[in-house]
Amino acid sequence: MIVAKRKPFAEIKEMLKGYKKVLNIGCGTCVSVCLAGGEKEVTILNTEIDMTRKLDDEPIEIQGHTIERQCDREYLAELDSIIEEGQFDALMSMACGVGIQFLAERYPLLPTFPAVDTTGLAVNQAVGWYEERCRSCSQCVLGYTGGICPVTMCAKGLYNGPCGGTNKGNCEISNEQPCAWFKIYERLKGQNRLDSIKKINAVRGWNDQIPRNLVQPGYKKPENALK
């Protein structure tokens, strides 16, 4: 899932400076699961903002609303009437970067501020602990690396490794950071597939550095698609 962490409170406070009526919108999907931007986090942040602004003698009227998903027009639509009736000066979103942009796009006349920093695609290791496992590089080599992603786990993101910095199972950057390619070697050895590590993978295509559009086979962009 997509994970995020809340921005430093001082940064959020600075962004909202001067705005008197704000709607803070949470997202009920990934950021709720990773405890960053769901209904509860919206309530906590709103309470904090309300208190700090009262202390600064600049009271703010801040409301909260959490929708199922901010990356889907179907769910965003329920905000239309709330925003129209509310006469807000600004919007704040606790969704991932995708949701924030979609929200800003739907209400272009209202300033939209992010309350979280999107961190990546991660697994849930324990309650409150998330570990990045994918950089969505559009060039998956997991089939050759025993299911361990060298792009995410290797400090250099090497598609072919290890480099000279591998150090008794750890990476040269830190003794707490395992060497991805050492892990890959161990995994492939256990599967009796060590020949896979000899396969030279294509160098990184940097496909994630350009805007990507995905249309699944059997589907096409509607001609009247919203821009």
Added chain:
Amino acid sequence: MRLSYPTNIKIIRVPCTGKVDVMYLLRCFQEGADGVYCVGCLEGNCHYNQGNLRCRERVEYIHELLEEIGIEGDRVRMYNLSSGEGPTFQKYAKEMTEHIMSLGPNPLKEKLKKAVCA
């Protein structure tokens, strides 16, 4: 035992301190409380295994939140005792009251009063 403790303390009963959410604590200060302390069972004695430990973590977390807001984090504290320790309960109640008295009232309370009067 007929022990007395300071009358300014309002007790809010919860089934376990594990039920105490960060939002409960924040709301107390938003409504003007000068301090809050959570009294849980002794560590290692929680009927639900980790309730009191979770509460302690939340108390530590709210310290940061309150400091960010501009209120002293030390207005929230966690104490542990068993249900048979009446004198300890009294001691902690007095200790917390004295501690909060030394910090003074919740700075938000003045603002709330002004808002009501305006």
